[in-house]
Amino acid sequence: MAVNTSTDLAALYRSDFKVFDHVTYMNTCSQGALADSVKGSFDAYLKTLELKGSAWGDWAGHQETVRDLLGKFFNVPANQIAVTTSASAGVASLASALDFTGKRNKVVTTDNEFPTIGQIWHAQEKRGAKVIHVPSKEDLTVDLSALLAAIDDETLIVSVTHVCFRNGTMTELEPIIEAAHKVGALVLVDAYQSVGAIPIDLSNLKTDFLVGGNLKYMLGAPGVGFMFARPETTGHLIPTATGWFAADNIFAMAIHSYDPAKDARRFESGTPAIPSLYPAAAGMEYVLNIGLANIAAYVAPLHDELREGISGLGYRVVTPKAPQNHAAMIAIATLDENAHVAALESEKVVVSSRDGNVRISPHFYNDREDVAKVIAAFAKTKQFIRK
Numbered sequence: 001m002a003v004n005t006s007t008d009l010a011a012l013y014r015s016d017f018k019v020f021d022h023v024t025y026m027n028t029c030s031q032g033a034l035a036d037s038v039k040g041s042f043d044a045y046l047k048t049l050e051l052k053g054s055a056w057g058d059w060a061g062h063q064e065t066v067r068d069l070l071g072k073f074f075n076v077p078a079n080q081i082a083v084t085t086s087a088s089a090g091v092a093s094l095a096s097a098l099d100f101t102g103k104r105n106k107v108v109t110t111d112n113e114f115p116t117i118g119q120i121w122h123a124q125e126k127r128g129a130k131v132i133h134v135p136s137k138e139d140l141t142v143d144l145s146a147l148l149a150a151i152d153d154e155t156l157i158v159s160v161t162h163v164c165f166r167n168g169t170m171t172e173l174e175p176i177i178e179a180a181h182k183v184g185a186l187v188l189v190d191a192y193q194s195v196g197a198i199p200i201d202l203s204n205l206k207t208d209f210l211v212g213g214n215l216k217y218m219l220g221a222p223g224v225g226f227m228f229a230r231p232e233t234t235g236h237l238i239p240t241a242t243g244w245f246a247a248d249n250i251f252a253m254a255i256h257s258y259d260p261a262k263d264a265r266r267f268e269s270g271t272p273a274i275p276s277l278y279p280a281a282a283g284m285e286y287v288l289n290i291g292l293a294n295i296a297a298y299v300a301p302l303h304d305e306l307r308e309g310i311s312g313l314g315y316r317v318v319t320p321k322a323p324q325n326h327a328a329m330i331a332i333a334t335l336d337e338n339a340h341v342a343a344l345e346s347e348k349v350v351v352s353s354r355d356g357n358v359r360i361s362p363h364f365y366n367d368r369e370d371v372a373k374v375i376a377a378f379a380k381t382k383q384f385i386r387k
């Protein structure tokens with residue numbers, strides 16, 4: 001169905017999401033709400049077991065369906081995408097392909113990374129990697145000039161998160177990519193908290209790698225992640241953490257040689273998480289049908305309304321205000337994140353927390369009534385205000 005930016009997306013799509021019969025759900029940064037079609041896709045997987053017992057043809061086909069949909073999501077050919085079992089699996093495979101033994105051994109990263117990113121890079125210190133963290137600014141945004149200054153001709157890869165999982169801060173990627181490429185360094189973007197919430201066109205954004213997963217704004221389930229690898233700049237990188245699903249010919253069953261796929265599939269590993277491929281495909285079809293630009297344009301005023309209402313109660317909003325510095329998520333400072341989330345849940349408002357902040361993450365299925373309910377729940381829990 002064609003929609004445009006003035007369309008009330010929740011009015012069109014919300015009835016497909018049963019969770020709203022029970023709670024005000026604004027926790028997409030943790031897990032997307034379950035669409036009826038996504039629920040049906042789990043059944044479709046179970047049906048293959050009931051009808052055929054083993055259905056490897058259907059299942060392998062589903063891996064390719066997911067790859068094709070990811071290609072559509074990012075506007076790149078599907079064979080530039082590895083379909084993995086998590087974002088971590090993609091990054092670990094990429095890290096295994098890098099050589100840290102030469103002069104170019106630096107990983108330049110930020111303090112806004114998800115733990116898995118920091119941990120994987122620090123694990124490479126044993127292999128010679130030198131990991132540099134650029135501290136964030138006081139407003140929690142990445143210090144762009146410090147980051148650019150840290151990128152030099154000893155930098156092997158620059159690893160940045162697009163939207164921070166803790167505070168919702170969004171980082172401008174283009175200058176980072178430009179600076180890295182100028183000195184011959186690679187760029188990895190962790191886009192887990194932005195994919196499905198805002199458009200990302202990898203035919204324009206020239207990052208070398210981009211990772212994410214399907215369970216949040218893409219409406220899928222745990223078990224499917226992905227990594228884009230740009231062939232022109234990454235074709236020389238051959239992972240040493242690998243497996244038979246990364247082989248050029250999976251069915252060669254070779255045990256005396258290593259012959260990885262020529263395309264991004266070389267960053268895959270073992271048997272895919274087949275049950276999760278079904279919801280991954282159904283979720284992406286749903287989101288693509290609405291359109292990423294429509295989703296971003298619809299959610300932006302909900303984000304602003306949450307900001308205005310909650311800060312009006314005396315709370316401190318941690319997420320920067322400028323539209324170029326945030327996506328869907330908005331984070332609020334709290335005195336006790338777990339108790340506050342529990343108190344909000346007793347008001348039937350489902351959100352989550354990290355690092356001393358309550359995280360609220362609207363998506364296209366939320367409406368202004370949900371926003372009003374969230375603000376009302378914050379009004380009832382003012383004992384948690386942290387200035």
Ligand SMILES: Cc1ncc(COP(=O)(O)O)c(C=O)c1O
Pocket residue numbers: 085086087088089114116161163164165190191192193212213225
């Ligand atoms: C920004 C970000 N990166 C990475 C991850 C984790 O990815 P995975 O568990 O698929 O490795 C998350 C999960 O919440 C995330 O928010």
